[in-house]
Amino acid sequence: MQKKTVGLLLASAGPFLWGSSGTVAQHLFDTTTISPLWLVAVRMLVSGGLLILYGFSRRLPVMAVFHDWRATVRLIVFSLFGMAGVQLTYFMAISTGNAAMAAILQFLSPVMIIIFITATTWQLPGKVDVISVVSAIAGTVLIVTEGHTDSLALPVIAINRFIHKFY
Numbered sequence: 162m163q164k165k166t167v168g169l170l171l172a173s174a175g176p177f178l179w180g181s182s183g184t185v186a187q188h189l190f191d192t193t194t195i196s197p198l199w200l201v202a203v204r205m206l207v208s209g210g211l212l213i214l215y216g217f218s219r220r221l222p223v224m225a226v227f228h229d230w231r232a233t234v235r236l237i238v239f240s241l242f243g244m245a246g247v248q249l250t251y252f253m254a255i256s257t258g259n260a261a262m263a264a265i266l267q268f269l270s271p272v273m274i275i276i277f278i279t280a281t282t283w284q285l286p287g288k289v290d291v292i293s294v295v296s297a298i299a300g301t302v303l304i305v306t307e308g309h310t311d312s313l314a315l316p317v318i319a320i321n322r323f324i325h326k327f328y
Contacts, residue, residue, distance in 0.1 A: 180264075186255050190255060197255070197256045198249065204248065254267075266301075268301070269301055271293055272293075276294075
């Protein structure tokens with residue numbers, strides 16, 4: 162197979178697998194006692210192990226990151242607060258609500274990134290950033306209200322579970 166065809170297939174498989182993982186996780190949470198924390202830990206350990214094995218099989222310098230302590234610290238911080246944080250909050254949203262609601266909330270992440278960058282650099286966001294934030298928030302409001310601002314289309318049980326579970 163040509164590299165272009167393989168690339169196209171892999172690029173198509175990524176969104177399919179991401180989308181189906183939320184649905185599968187919702188089914189697991191609804192039918193078993195698996196917790197989001199357990200699922201994230203297993204997913205990250207298995208995927209990390211597979212990536213390391215792949216790197217070793219290709220004779221890549223897998224352990225080079227551990228030669229510089231700053232790179233090692235950055236890797237650990239990114240692993241815990243970046244990857245694990247995103248994964249855990251996504252699967253916790255699925256466990257308290259559903260996969261569709263979690264996906265909608267995840268699409269608000271650019272808003273959080275723009276707010277963080279604005280706060281840490283002390284610079285106002287550009288026009289494109291403002292348009293992105295307004296569009297993301299407006300789209301989310303339209304989705305969760307189904308265009309009727311006097312009601313929510315979110316499952317009330319999910320909101321109640323979230324409030325009682327975390328507050």
